[in-house]
Amino acid sequence: MITGRRPKARLGSLLAALAITGGALLSGLPAHADEPSAGAAAGKEAPRVDLVLDVSGSMRATDIQGKSRIAVAQQSLNEVIDALPAETEFGIRTLGANYPGDDKAQGCQDTKQLFPVGKTNKTEAKTAVATLRPTGWTPIGLALRGAAQDLGKGETTRRVVLITDGEDSCAPPDPCDVARELAAQGIHLVVDTLGLAHDDKTRQQLLCIANATGGTYTDVRTQEQLTDKVKQLVDRSNDTYAVTPVKTAGTDKCESAPVLTPGVYSDREKFSEHRVYRVPVKAGQELRASVSVALDRAVARDYGVLLQATSATGQELVRGTDAGSGRTDVISAGLRWSADDSKGYATATPSASASGKPETTVCLVVSNSLAGQPGVQADPGLPLELTVDLTAASPAPDGPAMGLGHGWILLLVLTLAGLITGLLFGWIARWRIAVWQEN
Numbered sequence: 001m002i003t004g005r006r007p008k009a010r011l012g013s014l015l016a017a018l019a020i021t022g023g024a025l026l027s028g029l030p031a032h033a034d035e036p037s038a039g040a041a042a043g044k045e046a047p048r049v050d051l052v053l054d055v056s057g058s059m060r061a062t063d064i065q066g067k068s069r070i071a072v073a074q075q076s077l078n079e080v081i082d083a084l085p086a087e088t089e090f091g092i093r094t095l096g097a098n099y100p101g102d103d104k105a106q107g108c109q110d111t112k113q114l115f116p117v118g119k120t121n122k123t124e125a126k127t128a129v130a131t132l133r134p135t136g137w138t139p140i141g142l143a144l145r146g147a148a149q150d151l152g153k154g155e156t157t158r159r160v161v162l163i164t165d166g167e168d169s170c171a172p173p174d175p176c177d178v179a180r181e182l183a184a185q186g187i188h189l190v191v192d193t194l195g196l197a198h199d200d201k202t203r204q205q206l207l208c209i210a211n212a213t214g215g216t217y218t219d220v221r222t223q224e225q226l227t228d229k230v231k232q233l234v235d236r237s238n239d240t241y242a243v244t245p246v247k248t249a250g251t252d253k254c255e256s257a258p259v260l261t262p263g264v265y266s267d268r269e270k271f272s273e274h275r276v277y278r279v280p281v282k283a284g285q286e287l288r289a290s291v292s293v294a295l296d297r298a299v300a301r302d303y304g305v306l307l308q309a310t311s312a313t314g315q316e317l318v319r320g321t322d323a324g325s326g327r328t329d330v331i332s333a334g335l336r337w338s339a340d341d342s343k344g345y346a347t348a349t350p351s352a353s354a355s356g357k358p359e360t361t362v363c364l365v366v367s368n369s370l371a372g373q374p375g376v377q378a379d380p381g382l383p384l385e386l387t388v389d390l391t392a393a394s395p396a397p398d399g400p401a402m403g404l405g406h407g408w409i410l411l412l413v414l415t416l417a418g419l420i421t422g423l424l425f426g427w428i429a430r431w432r433i434a435v436w437q438e439n
Contacts, residue, residue, distance in 0.1 A: 045156045047237040048089045050117050050147045054164035056096030059134040069165050069196045070134050076227040077129045081122050085238045091117030091150050095143040096136040107137035108170030117150050141173035148182050157188045159237040165196035167205045179212035191215045192233050214383050216296040250275030254363035262389045268381030271371050277364045286393040290334035291366050294383040298373040307333040308365040338393040
């Protein structure tokens, strides 16, 4: 569950469009080809997001661009609500917003649904947000349980977005234990965490919550960053709700790798690791695949992700790469390959499919050059999303219909266009000089 700042093109969206007809985004992974296709059970449920906002007393602090933390959160939420997609069911839950007293036992029960998850009346939602004032304690664990109840159960992924400026002050229940508990229930719940404070204890707790559910953690420094990040997470829920990912576990060798059929898959990959998966490709088929790796913790600069298609003997067939800019929390790569691309070279190990048609085993290898910043935990691995599709083989990308994209024809068209443009501008310039001399 893949990610600073909002990417110009969402994690994996464009690549997933290449990989699966209909543009399903990556969000999970499968184990074997005989399992149901990842999108088979995708229902008609709307994407559901519950935003959990910390309104405890510490949110009064004025350390974000000269504004209080609560004011920054309220302004960001207003912008997020205005930009909500029509199909998204959105709700808001608060913690520490209602009890102003000193009784910790009572204050640690203070979590309440501010706006129910459903089709959003934007005016009512923004009015409710505007009434919030920093008040009490920080019962994060209890609020997460409440958010899971707000979202309900279903076949598609539900997303909780937690915004807080501190660690839980009410444990038990410990919020990390609650996150593990929710993940173990198999209710397709992802928790993304955003921290407005930057102390190590808060950061570690929020990382733990996100890691337990396959979510992401973001260290927020500005109002713009908070707004962009929450919008990105809402958009991600909107992109992925139609497909429930299937979990899988890649291996380090092709011969022992899981066999994938068309679908959306999820896995985790450690820093600088290789994960291998197998895809049988029949004659006349084209393999399209894309991968996204979520940067859910602080990583060192200068990194990249590589997606390779190789033969069963290790010969590279095609690759796709992407280098990290440090401006997004997702890095993606994609590729396409068919047997026709081989131009007669022996590339993969053929076998006979059940239908008797020749079949090639293609190994998909996902690699990364990521390294964690000092003190960052390596386990669990980074969330990885893989999309696989098989379609009828199509012309190479450099050879579209009508032949216009072929090099010589395109060069001729551009040359003629340049010549005509040059002659036209030259004639206009001479005419203007002649008029100027006459006058």
